[in-house]
Amino acid sequence: MLLSSVAERVYWFARYVERVENTARLILVNNHLLLDMPRASALGWEPIVSITGIAEKFYQYHKQASERNVMRFLVMDANNEGCMLQSLAGARENLRTSRAIFPRAVWETLNDLNSFAIENKAKVLTRRERYQFMQHVIDSCHLISGKLSASMSHDQIYEFVRMGRNIERADMTSRVIDVRAENLLPKHDEEMKPFSDIQWKSVLDSLAGYQMYRRYVHVRVRGDEVLRYLLQDAYFPRAINHCLDQLEQCLRNLPRNEAPQYALVRAQRLVRNAKVEKLVHGPLHDFINDVQLALIDINSELTATYFEGKEISPAVYYDLPHQLASA
């Protein structure tokens, strides 16, 4: 028996935790990258503002994407409702209101992480302490995932955890591709070329994927291969295709899944059928936009079906078996 309201909170809890981890990882990798890049490079913290989708709001409050400004805005500024502390508060609030169904140990870890982040937030302003802070955040998020995986029944509730996590993950991967590729793909600035590899490596790093890429893709780090890997690989946890597969598995275990499945199939086809070699030379941005819209569709269908208790008219999904078969 799973309450609609609980399913919704669990889903958003997982999304928030994943968002916190992703933000920490992005900051950490950019931190590394900055140390490697020549001073002349334009690269700074601006791409992070774009990736996290906060640009419009950010520039309402700040003129420049300076390290300090970006760090404050991403981590602790209440004007940014997607900032790390707000996401943690969101995760905590969702967990707090559904504590009855989560293992106690998860609540303890999240509480710890929340207190840690509040007490140590000033550390993110200096490069030296930033690393420690972000690493702790990432580790704690993994601890939460691990505790959920190891001590929570893998029942329907858990499917909502997985769905929240995977949809947030897919979303972040698409953002990283969008912004990084924008800067990396079309331009062939000779002077910056040596650093192109580093930047592609950083794309993989920000998604914790470099090591796996090297194992599975037997070529050196190259733009189109990285893109193919992050979009279409079936095994890498942060590849969009893999995230969508996870969603598919989750939905299979849930009742009344027709409408979300329909939206999912559309996203899967979009990603699997993409011609990466063509995308790198042109409409990548538009393509990523389509992927994000497809993810939004899945989210809307999950919301309507499971969280708002919409009654489904079977007629609308009359041709569904065919759609599924051709996916």
Place this chain on the structure above:
Amino acid sequence: MAISWNDYSTEGAFDELIGPSGRARAGAGKIMQYLRGLNDTDLRERREAAELAMRVMGITFTVYSHEGGIDRVWPFDIIPRIISAREWQTTDEGLQQRVQALNMFIADVYGDQRIIKDKVFPEEVLAQSVNFREQCMGVKPAFGVWAHICGSDLVRDADGTLYVLEDNLRVPSGVSYMLENRFVMKRVFPELFEDYSILPVDGYSTRLFDMLASLSPRPADFPTIVVLTPGIYNSAYFEHSYLAQQMGVELVAGSDLFVGDDDCVYMRTINGRAQVDVIYRRVDDLFLDPEVFNPESVLGVPGIMRAWRKGNVAIANAPGAGVADDKVVYAYVPQMIRYYLDQDPILQNVPTYLCVDEAQRAYVLANLDSLVVKPANESGGYGMMVGPAATKKTRSEFARLIKKDPRNYIAQPTLSLSTAPTLCDGHVEPRHIDLRPFILSADNRHVTRGGLTRVALKKGSLVVNSSQGGGSKDTWIVETGGH
């Protein structure tokens, strides 16, 4: 410097651990000795460990007026309160007797009203009770039980007598702190549990579940039970969530439930609707059903009273059970015990003066400086006056209030309230305490082993409520081996 018991002065009150001669009371010797053996660092470390455990476990309560963070960690004192198993045995029996009579009274009030016809209980007291719900007349809940969960507050006066101060029959809270306090103590003082034979408190959640399950109107092995909460802004939300978790049942808000065309209660789930059999509600009567009570309520479920009256769902505590949770009605509990059970009360009532009675009112008004005046229906320590501590202005204000609405006020002698050693800034000082055991009733009854000991952390204060500077202690019922 470690704890020195020589400096500990009980100041005329009854101390739970230390007798008048400075010697440990039965069962308290080992803990005193143990504490004496701890140095300042040890003590500080234990206190910090307990605080950390509380914080990590997220044991909180909520304060309405406290802006910013709505959660506060519940202050906890690491020195346990000790009661001998022998004394507890009598208390347990007394509480069972009391709750049985109270339930018979509530059933009678909503049924034939024999007690009124027999002139044991005055009709006008009932007529003026704000917790009497006409909508409950004629309803016959399972086993004739209305107050399934009762939290009775016990206090000990200077001579050592235990009195019942009040019976909370609406939505009594605090049991989760009782359970969590024990959990924290086991983390912080594991070695003490080896020396002592302490009666366990763990079984409560299971008992509560079994009791609720026995109320199900549908004969099924696994009835659907829910805990209905007003939501996260309620001061006891932590407890609602905790109990649901411990029982493995759903924690629901009013918006999760609805009443179908068949007058059954359903909850919204990812599978569609699912029928609910038993509701452990932590929402006040008046917010339970906007169709019947407060039409503005968004906490309740429209039609739920209809479903309950038809017997399609069980509600614990039953709507209307609060009629006996009234300080005027309280004064009649000894008579109820004699009337319904033909027994003498095992536990004492605090002598209570009813302002509605002319002679008693005159006495109260003449003795405001020595009495405690309480409104009949408030809880949480709000709206009361402690005579000896009150200013002249407050006393005259209360005199006015009493004359204006005598039915709404009662007065009691100021009890000195027993004390227990409490850690205050590294020293041990006496602080006043009370005790709230919980009594479960359905086809049979169960009393918690001890209960929640609340402590007034401010020096000399008699107010133990969490909303007003109170904290809590673990309560140990110990086998003292034939003392």
